[in-house]
Amino acid sequence: MTRSPDFLSRLDNKAVAALSERWIVRSYAPQELIIAHGESGRDVFFILEGHARVTLFSTNGREVLYGDRGPGDIVGELAAIDGKARSATVLAIDATRAARLPAKDFRSLIAEPPPGVFVGSPRIPVGGHKAHDRPGLRVQYSGRASASHPRIASPR
Template sequence: MQLTGEARAMFMASAHQRSHPAGAELIREADRDRRVFLMLAGEADVLAHSPEGRMVLFSRVVPGDLVGILAAIDGGARSTSVVARDAGRTAWVSPQDFQRLMREPDFAGAIHLHFVGLIRGLSERVYEFGTLLVRERLVRELLRLLAAPGDGPHLLDPAPSHMELAARIATHREAVSREMSRLARLGVLERRGRSLHVPSRARLAAALDTGEQIRPEP
């Protein structure tokens, strides 16, 4: 969740800051640590692994996101790991300080809104995983990654790897590679080095229809 305004100021008043390198494990799955952190700089991935070692990627943490709330509230073990994508900086509070903040109406209101958004997002994911084909899940995920408003053009830089996209939509890398090639043939996206160019959000969304064609628009 994005923590802003008065709620952020209240959190920072109780927090201690620390820096981390790329690849640092900020939170470890199944750990009993209950601290909460605010991402100040850098990005991180929220992920988990199946018993067979398959990675499931839940979300991306960006500056302003508050992470680790569930364990601080219910005292349970960590349900996911959080791994830094690059060097960054975080601000941490103890579970005791977090519980104290939750007694403040402004702060608690921000957390309640976060859980509403979380439930809505999980409902959408359950629907997608249970009813949609890989190609449909992939296009929806790419549309979610186009954070900038407007139809486009958009540039994802760096572009997520096929392995990362597969982890996001619960499939395997080969299926993603196959569908990305199909989308490139349709002309709705183009790989440019480390980046992914999407000329039009609307044209990418149209690829949800499996009637192929599309291409035009230079």
């Protein structure tokens, strides 16, 4: 899977420092759940160390691999933006440290990014523009991504 540069690298040190005053860092053991599909949480997570696996469910109910995330990557941002239940499960692959940022603080960041910093990603609509489709995914009417050509998730 090809990815854009990680989210945190798009921010300058001042912006990351401001975020770190608002987030809570927690460690996760290998195979520990970070986000559960369907839960009502809205907070956003930044992977600081380690790796996490993101899986979602196809339209026929099969669990599919969306991708792995590593240091600097963001997960959980869709629920913070649209207020809907979690559309994916995120599981620590190895020992992982993640920072949990309240949804309201994340929405402030994307609504008014620091000067000269583009915080958008293929998964985050910024400035009224729709997120573009990612390879192998289609955007459903709900605005959520779903797998159109999924790889079946396999236990690690």
